Amino acid sequence: MTRDVSHVTSESNRLILEERNSIVTFAAFDWENLKMTKDTNIRISLPAVCFVWQIAMIILFGVFIRYDDESDAHWVEYKKKNNISTHLENNFYYRYPSFQDVHVMIFVGFGFLMTFLKRYSFGGVGFNFLIAAFGIQWALLMQGWFHSLDTEDWKIKIGIENLINADFCVAGCLIAYGACLGKVSPVQLMVLTLFGVTLYAVEEYIILELLHVRKRCWGSMVIHAFGGYYGLAISWVLYRPMLSQSKHLQASAYHSDVFAMIGTLFLWLYWPSFNSAIADHGDGQHRAAINTYLSLAASVLTTFAISSLSKKHGKLDMVHIQNATLAGGVAMGTASEFMITPYGSLIVGFCSGIVSTFGYHFLTPFMERKLKIQDTCGIHNLHAMPGVIGGIVGAITAATASESVYGREGLIQTFGFEGKNANRTVNVQGGYQAAGLCVAIAFGLVGGALVGGILKLPIWGDASDSNCFDDEVYWEVPEDDEESGAVSLHHNMNHVSSK
Amino acid sequence: MTRDVSHVTSESNRLILEERNSIVTFAAFDWENLKMTKDTNIRISLPAVCFVWQIAMIILFGVFIRYDDESDAHWVEYKKKNNISTHLENNFYYRYPSFQDVHVMIFVGFGFLMTFLKRYSFGGVGFNFLIAAFGIQWALLMQGWFHSLDTEDWKIKIGIENLINADFCVAGCLIAYGACLGKVSPVQLMVLTLFGVTLYAVEEYIILELLHVRKRCWGSMVIHAFGGYYGLAISWVLYRPMLSQSKHLQASAYHSDVFAMIGTLFLWLYWPSFNSAIADHGDGQHRAAINTYLSLAASVLTTFAISSLSKKHGKLDMVHIQNATLAGGVAMGTASEFMITPYGSLIVGFCSGIVSTFGYHFLTPFMERKLKIQDTCGIHNLHAMPGVIGGIVGAITAATASESVYGREGLIQTFGFEGKNANRTVNVQGGYQAAGLCVAIAFGLVGGALVGGILKLPIWGDASDSNCFDDEVYWEVPEDDEESGAVSLHHNMNHVSSK
């Protein structure tokens, strides 16, 4: 953006012009600096990764993935054979509405929640879109191999439940992205997702198949605790000592905060579907939705309370409202299907809202200063801690379950005390739940540290400390009104001076 | 935001700077004034209210609220006992998708519809979030006591239908918030909600249980007529003679109008679910959705027509499009389940769109000038009037119902002519519907006046007339681009002058 002002005689005018330029060509300047620093050109690496991995997906899908009985054209016959009376018994009708809600959470919820930064909204919602779209494909394969590989023909038969689980699996990686928001390149994010999904599938296998934690209810720990610590470990390895150089961009603008509320609300609203999507048919899904609904409501009130308490004049902080209000859903992830009772759900939401908001106020700054963990979205407060709470709540609720509360069949059904677990007691079950939580955290920390090491390699095209949180680095950013203003101003100058 | 420009020698430059500062530090100035005026510090009151009331909820839920047969782990046995063939018969599968749509309307719909003000988007969507989250809990209790208290064990058994009704109940209070938008403190809103939900539950009890207005179809009057007049009465009591002092903020910005369209569209789209969510299984839900869909479509066309007619050059007014297009849904609230016929629905939408748009053009200014009612969102046009229309339409449609149209069983089913109402005639039913409408309006006006009186107390931390419609009062608002621009400009100045 060159500008000829030579014929402006009066010093004062030059001065004023410079001033305005300094405002309007703000972004442009950044971009200049950028060129002098780290190479962020991803013109080869990003397309290469996208193409190669997508082609790999196609091949692997060709080898391994088929439709399951309920999505295959043979359903009509299958239906007859198992004399199923109506098409409605097709799992599609039990799960699809919840699936769509979860799907919205993954792409709109997480995506817009990460648009809160002044000049990183494109990256927030855009890269979320990219890695989620890749992640769900890879998750269908990884989870399929570990959970639903048909040993007859070595094929993975997918149906609606697989899609839901794939969305869940990706959620773990998007949480991790939250900690790295604005500091990593899309290529790094693809790598983060590749390994994240892999780790998740292995972890899930251990927790569900080996520890036999209740299959339907592991959300908090498998997804949130893992995803949270995975992301924190990565951003700990990728610590940027000079990040303060781009401090002016690590803030929200008025509009970007409103955009973020779109994400918050869709996450908050659909969380009951998130926790009930693959719960047991009937009372399981019903109860999971009610418990989550109540827990979320309670965490909203405590979030507002602590947020107001923590500021001068009791002013509310958008960061708290955008994030901590969701803690109730995370903390309900494991126990949502249990008979935790409505007031039990309120108590869980009550506590998690407080913990999460305090986390944003005290812990995040502390972690950055002392532990050298730069957690852009504060996932430690929204996912890691509430995830742990959720795991503990789940363990306790399981350990205290009784036949009088669940009824004989209800107990068996809810905890899956069948087959080789037929004679498991609830206390033992509680213990296994706790063990599962530890596994999740361990996988997150260790896995994250290793992946972080890989991402530290200087080949990924990430930005220099002075260019973080800036969409200019990876996106064609439109000239904004001020700039176009500047242009017309310049035109004007010449016109005037040509008199 | 003080700025030292003493060393700027050239008088002219100082001038320019002052100008720009005056523009960019606009908000800052307001804030200065603010401090000199009313005390809006809610650091004690808001947290106190949130904590105490949330703890009260937990205790009351502990005493009164349990899962119902369909969300309790005993469902498996219940199912056997009542030989229900499939899990799908669990009410969850009839209602949950509609519930989620209603849920989105309450939080995203109402929330974003109230982001239209230039500098009150945080308050619009944020406070809506807070009071709705509190309201649904309180509504579960109040409605439970009045409608579904099990007299055996004095417990309220909740299932998906209770959640939907709680969302409905809260809608009434959010409508009332619309009239007070920008003029009340969050603490006042909590009080408004506490009493609003209480009044709503009592009113609902009278209309449904005593007048036995058709249980399934009372939306327009119970929710909209009540909520509308409740809000109008409150803002009549809280009249602010000097409100014009914050006139410059009582307007929309380009972006905030687009944000508001998010709310409008989700309300418009999901209104068929709103009216059908608790309609009778089968044709009831089916017909309610169709009627509402058609009525809404018609009101969009008449809204655009009147909006264009009412302005110079036929330009459209966003306020009309954002609100009046929804009138068709409100007006359909009562009759949606009746056999009003598709063209009947179109006629209802046609009229309500016209009435509502005229209301925005003529009535709202008139009410503010003459009746001293400051109705920020124009709820009188969107909810009160269409709600009354809906009530009347419902009464007429009920009174003209016949066995030939509904079929013998259909008639009984639709109007619940069973038990003690077995020998009620449709005309009598129509009369009762009309009576119900009057009850709703009476509750709104009287209740609103009383609650308004309580909210007038000087203890609630509301803003002074000159600081209404400004998020600065209750929120940490981020520095905007212009400001940061100004900062770098200032920095630039010093740098220049220091040469």
Next chain:
Amino acid sequence: MTRDVSHVTSESNRLILEERNSIVTFAAFDWENLKMTKDTNIRISLPAVCFVWQIAMIILFGVFIRYDDESDAHWVEYKKKNNISTHLENNFYYRYPSFQDVHVMIFVGFGFLMTFLKRYSFGGVGFNFLIAAFGIQWALLMQGWFHSLDTEDWKIKIGIENLINADFCVAGCLIAYGACLGKVSPVQLMVLTLFGVTLYAVEEYIILELLHVRKRCWGSMVIHAFGGYYGLAISWVLYRPMLSQSKHLQASAYHSDVFAMIGTLFLWLYWPSFNSAIADHGDGQHRAAINTYLSLAASVLTTFAISSLSKKHGKLDMVHIQNATLAGGVAMGTASEFMITPYGSLIVGFCSGIVSTFGYHFLTPFMERKLKIQDTCGIHNLHAMPGVIGGIVGAITAATASESVYGREGLIQTFGFEGKNANRTVNVQGGYQAAGLCVAIAFGLVGGALVGGILKLPIWGDASDSNCFDDEVYWEVPEDDEESGAVSLHHNMNHVSSK
């Protein structure tokens, strides 16, 4: 905000002030020009069209449209007569959730996708709202006459499936709007919709009833190919040679690009519902959803890849991300219900993402320069081309279908080889699919050319070339912050000079 500038003497300051005015009163200037040019006053025409057509709808609905068996109060008896065991068998419960998703796509998806222009967001989402609301009513009639007219009583019996089809039908017109975005008046759009829906219904009749292309799966061609070419033909006829005059407005702003992502994501997320909404109960809907989900995921990766490849420094282009990522859903429109296999779906998405992104990069500029087709939203890349791909894929998949893959009953069911088509072979079917595609394109091109001719008449109040892409023309646009600053500043100037 008073300001004393009495001491402004020096020429230089006047200059500076002028400059700023030139920036800040930018829009205002436009508006001035506007008044001197074409008459865009629609104060008579728009209301007239809305009123007359809405009244016509009411009359026609009164004559023709009634509830069908499942939405009529006689359902209770109907249910008994056909001994249907449960209310769940009411089609409402199979289709309603998908219907709501489609509904969101039409109004939020298409609407917000068209908000990407800097100063045309009102028109994008607002006019989309208007014409869709009219279109669905007209579509219910047109499609009813052609597909579901009960020859006994000459009535059209509507249920949930009709609503879904009406939404589909309108989609064709909204696609066409995309090509004309910012260049036509709302009155022209109403005309475009009136004829668009009519053409669509006739075309659909030919393709489904005469060619008997599989009833359930024709989306790509009937909707997207038709809609795409319809819009392109129109904007070819309405070619504006001097459009460059409003070039400064034919661009996005940072925030408007984020708004557009709301549309993109809801379209992307709900596309599986779009393709499965009216698929066969059971495996049909299930499989359609899975195939679309996979195809969309693949097109996201290839879109990012090509977008990055096509730009300096590998920077991503929001236009590509907002649009080409959806190509996978379009291309899956026809074959989604077939046994195309999961990897087949990925391949379709892979290719369509590439084709679409290349289209935006090369074809759109080429078409504008050489073919004189100004395609604002690039519908040729998002709908026309992928629609054709989809049609071809559908034809091939149909032609290669076999009993071993579908199972005997599955084959009959999926392709509707019943009644007079009982002895149709898959190859013949494939041929008919291809024929159907040609019909769709022909209808689009010829119909579009004719309608374009009508829209060329000078009576529709469209803007002059210098005022395109500007909401000022048809909307009351709020003063923006800069402007309000400028105004007071400008006012200030006069006050000064008047001394």
